[in-house]
Amino acid sequence: MRKGAWVALLGGRFSLLLILLLMGLLFGQADRHFLTVSNAVNVLLQASPLLLAAIGQTIVIISGGLDISVASNVALSSVISASAASAYGPLAGIAAGIGTGAAVGTVNGVLVSHYRIQPVIVTIAMLTFARGLAFELTDGFPITGLPRSYTQLAWGKWFGVPMPILIAGVILLLVVFVMGRTRFGTYLYAIGSNEEAARLVGIRTVPLKAAAYTAAGALAGMAAVIYTAQASSGQPTLANGLELSTIAASVMGGASIGGGTGTPIGTLLGTLIISVLGNGMNIAGVTPYVQQVVLGTAIILAVVWDRLHISLVQAARRKGEPASQ
Template sequence: MQLTLNSYRPFITKFQSLIALFILCLGISLMSDKFMTVANFWNVLRQISVNVCISTGMTLVVLTAGIDLSVGSVLALSGAITAGLLRNGIQLPSSNLYIGFTLLGATLAGLLTGSGLGWFNGWAITRFKLPPFVATLAMLTIARGLTMLWTEGFPITGLGDSFTFLGTGWFLGIPLPVWLSGIIVAIAVLVTNKTRLGRYIYAIGGSESAARLSGVNINKIKIAVYTIAGALAAVGGLLVTSRLDSAQPNAGTSYELDSIAAVVIGGTSLSGGRGSILGTVQGAIIIGVLNNGLVLLNVSPFWQQVVKGFVILLAVIIDKSNSKAD
């Protein structure tokens, strides 16, 4: 039997992200002796944890043929709300009242903020039939503006050891952010593969009209998906704020692009209905390894952006060619 390139095609298509990751790791480890070290391994995983959280939500959105450009700003606002409440509480001079927030309270407030903004995205998209690109672009600037207003343009620091433990601590020899993102991924995999919500998400992305005719409540599912994306962006915000012990007003800038890149590189189709959470995780790892490798190789930050842009472009081209082949 003669084997041709075409006979390997299904295998290459199925494992394209892993193959790319392997080649990337091999290349960088040949060029830098600091890459294949235990410390750097945990460093990369810790760094990609935030992107994994955001990208998991983004995958759900993209699977419904949507997009969420606001995740970076939502991340910033959620982190700032948590930090602000934890640090300063709410002061009401007119009634001589100080409302203090415990770690639990401030964290919940941050998560509620993210979920609320995500819900608003979903509501605006379904209620007014706005293109997701436009609605979330508007939220991008709204949330960033609110972050600036809340922080008055200054970072909020000094959040305490118990809060920073979330972003810097270890549990059973593994960094806490890695645990957290791992749990989120596990739940998302279960939801997409084993639940009705997951099937509906794929159905909407595959053909919205067919899903509607099948009795799927499109609006409800879309609002749920954007709310989840907002909540996961808030988790990312908590991780970033906790790790830096500081809520930065410009945190999360361009995180939406890294997140979309992870989703696309992971094989999720931007036209919806096709892709997986685990693919996105692979995409996030590829982006993280690429970032780490370029830093270790002393590549200029300006060139890093160029390289990342080309990698995303390549991923989309491969995705298109796979779609045609299918």
């Protein structure tokens, strides 16, 4: 095979699958509890809300932005969802959680697209604001007393498949369809690649970019509902550090910071790698402190690899070798 093709192959999803497989074998060697069906289900259960939030992050990154406020948004949505659920029932709780997430996302989106403030700054400000609001609403205590039908979202099964996995799967397929087969998705890729060019060909960039943040917010709200159901309470401290995991999952999955690339399926693989890594380290008895160090290093390596891969592909192209993605 030619060099360009190798580069494309190793930079693509194939290498992610390879990493997953290697990690599975490695952890499986280290501990026999790792490669069991119940542990696999366990990993998927933990990965489901992360996947929802990470897909949202991917959509924003594709549009050329970034959302650092995911974790705080999840915490705020969790608190509001739990209050609504204990007061008005499970359906109101779910709607309130997703609605809060979408509202927070919309504020981010309008500030980024209409008022043209840098995404990093807007979402940092939102990070502080939403976390503060989550604490103010609850005085720092978890909100308990959720109806049983609400916590069924975490523990219920449908044809033997746990609900969180089912929800995450359905949403994943939906986003794959929207990003790959609809005008909205195509336009977002266009905006992320070159906003000015997209505007000049007649794409209404301002509302579309804002919509990307709204979608990401709604997905964060769904993640919040699942986390809340899993914890049986609304937690103002929920999801600390989630922004990093979602960015890592997106970037590992092929979303380039700067916009225009990335796929929900790639993000699924990134999410699985992060979840398997966390689960494997837990089983191997690695302390949470060291896990944080590993995750921090992993994301940097993922971005470094992404940059390296881009420049290798570009170098191969310059030489006239075909290096299809």
